[in-house]
Amino acid sequence: MRTGKTFLNKKISLEDIGLYDKMIFAFVFMFVIPMLLTLYLIFLAPRLIDNKDSLLTHIRIIIVWMTACGLLGYLFIRRTIKTLVAIIKQAEELSLGSNGQRIDVAWNDELKALARSFNKIKSDLETKIKELQYSRSLTRELFQRMGHAMTSSQKMEALLNIIVHGMRKVLETQSTFIALYDNDNKLYLKAYAGSQKDLRGNMMLSDVKGAIGRTILNLGPIIIKKNPADKAEQGEDIIHYETNIVCVPILVKDKLKGVLGATDKAGIQNVDKEDIFLLENVASQIAICVENMELSKDIEETYYNTLVMLARIVEARDPYSAGHLERVSSYVEMVAEKLDIDDETKKILTGGALLHDLGKVGIEDTILKKEGVLTPQEYEMMKQHSIIGENILKPLRSMSKLSSVVRHHHEMYDGTGYPNGLKGEEIPLAARILTVADIYDAITTDRPYRKAMSREEAIKTLISYAGNKLDPKLVEIFTNVI
Ligand code: SIN
Ligand code: FE
Numbered sequence: 001m002r003t004g005k006t007f008l009n010k011k012i013s014l015e016d017i018g019l020y021d022k023m024i025f026a027f028v029f030m031f032v033i034p035m036l037l038t039l040y041l042i043f044l045a046p047r048l049i050d051n052k053d054s055l056l057t058h059i060r061i062i063i064v065w066m067t068a069c070g071l072l073g074y075l076f077i078r079r080t081i082k083t084l085v086a087i088i089k090q091a092e093e094l095s096l097g098s099n100g101q102r103i104d105v106a107w108n109d110e111l112k113a114l115a116r117s118f119n120k121i122k123s124d125l126e127t128k129i130k131e132l133q134y135s136r137s138l139t140r141e142l143f144q145r146m147g148h149a150m151t152s153s154q155k156m157e158a159l160l161n162i163i164v165h166g167m168r169k170v171l172e173t174q175s176t177f178i179a180l181y182d183n184d185n186k187l188y189l190k191a192y193a194g195s196q197k198d199l200r201g202n203m204m205l206s207d208v209k210g211a212i213g214r215t216i217l218n219l220g221p222i223i224i225k226k227n228p229a230d231k232a233e234q235g236e237d238i239i240h241y242e243t244n245i246v247c248v249p250i251l252v253k254d255k256l257k258g259v260l261g262a263t264d265k266a267g268i269q270n271v272d273k274e275d276i277f278l279l280e281n282v283a284s285q286i287a288i289c290v291e292n293m294e295l296s297k298d299i300e301e302t303y304y305n306t307l308v309m310l311a312r313i314v315e316a317r318d319p320y321s322a323g324h325l326e327r328v329s330s331y332v333e334m335v336a337e338k339l340d341i342d343d344e345t346k347k348i349l350t351g352g353a354l355l356h357d358l359g360k361v362g363i364e365d366t367i368l369k370k371e372g373v374l375t376p377q378e379y380e381m382m383k384q385h386s387i388i389g390e391n392i393l394k395p396l397r398s399m400s401k402l403s404s405v406v407r408h409h410h411e412m413y414d415g416t417g418y419p420n421g422l423k424g425e426e427i428p429l430a431a432r433i434l435t436v437a438d439i440y441d442a443i444t445t446d447r448p449y450r451k452a453m454s455r456e457e458a459i460k461t462l463i464s465y466a467g468n469k470l471d472p473k474l475v476e477i478f479t480n481v482i
Pocket of ligand 1: 357383410
């Protein structure tokens with residue numbers, strides 16, 4: 001602001017005077033000077049000037065001066081008001097969200113100061129709006145990715161990976177991670193996006209130490225800001241961070257399911273409330289996913305158990321197959337022990353053993369309980385049981401492999417089986433194992449039309465099928481473990 005001193009020291013120009021001074025100037029020009037001149041004309045001029053002609057000239061000159069003063073005052077006011085109107089208009093445009101021009105005020109006075117502070121408010125607001133729009137678009141992108149992953153991905157693991165990678169990209173974090181409690185009530189790293197090579201999926205994490213431990217103890221968000229120079233501060237955290245770590249709990253109806261965390265945001269070195277808010281939102285999405293997965297797991301388990309029960313009822317309808325399901329299950333388990341197969345295939349194998357003949361629920365009793373060899377027509381109908389069984393299991397996404405084993409449990413290694421006539425390795429491994437066990441149990445139990453074979457006879461029979469009806473490698477394993 002201009003001080004009185006500079007006002008006195010400087011040559012007074014229109015550019016230099018303030019709003020209040022301008023008002024005084026306008027008052028002087030438009031009122032004081034014309035008033036003084038009028039008083040002079042009325043009271044002094046007639047007395048001082050005798051000559052009528054020179055008095056008239058005098059009056060004319062004074063009128064010209066009065067007009068000039070009035071005009072000057074008017075211009076003063078006009079210019080001031082114009083600038084004020086421009087500022088008000090700008091404020092209006094800004095409040096309506098349009099992107100107006102900056103205000104240019106040439107006068108070095110309060111108006112200029114006002115315009116300057118207004119311009120600053122405007123550019124600050126513009127920056128804030130841009131920042132908000134940017135963070136909104138980032139958040140939208142992240143949630144779009146998550147939404148897409150939630151609807152398209154079948155596996156929790158894949159979904160969590162998409163979330164951590166999406167968050168890392170969108171938030172520009174150094175790393176992002178998700179830790180969840182498993183059935184054993186221990187905390188595991190389920191997904192990690194970052195450069196730390198020593199972190200593997202499903203590694204166990206401490207739920208009492210470090211930032212994760214503090215989040216769990218707190219049951220709320222935590223931010224740890226670290227002095228990068230102080231290396232000792234890393235302390236007990238498995239997840240490394242240079243400056244900041246922010247963690248939020250993953251809660252399902254107040255029940256702790258895990259922790260979502262991010263370290264060292266590149267864009268801003270200070271994690272702020274907005275980041276926590278975003279993280280909490282993502283955590284609640286993960287919580288919904290975890291809950292959905294648990295619910296659908298529960299439903300699928302119930303469905304599976306119901307189907308096993310149904311398979312046992314079907315088994316009970318046929319007195320000759322009593323105990324078949326249990327025996328086949330124990331045979332396939334013995335083979336599985338000898339084979340280097342993963343847990344998932346083992347589960348499918350057990351499920352296949354219990355559910356392979358489930359489709360017989362759709363086969364008429366006259367065929368199912370027939371005390372004699374089936375006619376070709378009856379046999380064709382009987383063959384339908386593998387497809388019926390597959391169709392019962394198909395609606396369950398998690399049982400797609402199991403349903404395929406049920407479909408193919410009567411395929412033969414040489415392609416002479418049904419329903420597709422698949423050959424060799426085209427037949428799923430679990431189905432090939434199941435076929436060996438199923439045939440062994442069938443020939444070692446009594447049928448209305450034939451007697452059961454002894455173990456030795458049955459082994460011989462299986463060996464004779466090796467390489468034609470049955471997978472030779474599996475026959476070898478089976479005959480060794482039986
Ligand atoms: C069965 O699956 O137990 C009977 C059908 C067949 O032998 O093909
Ligand atoms: Fe069968």
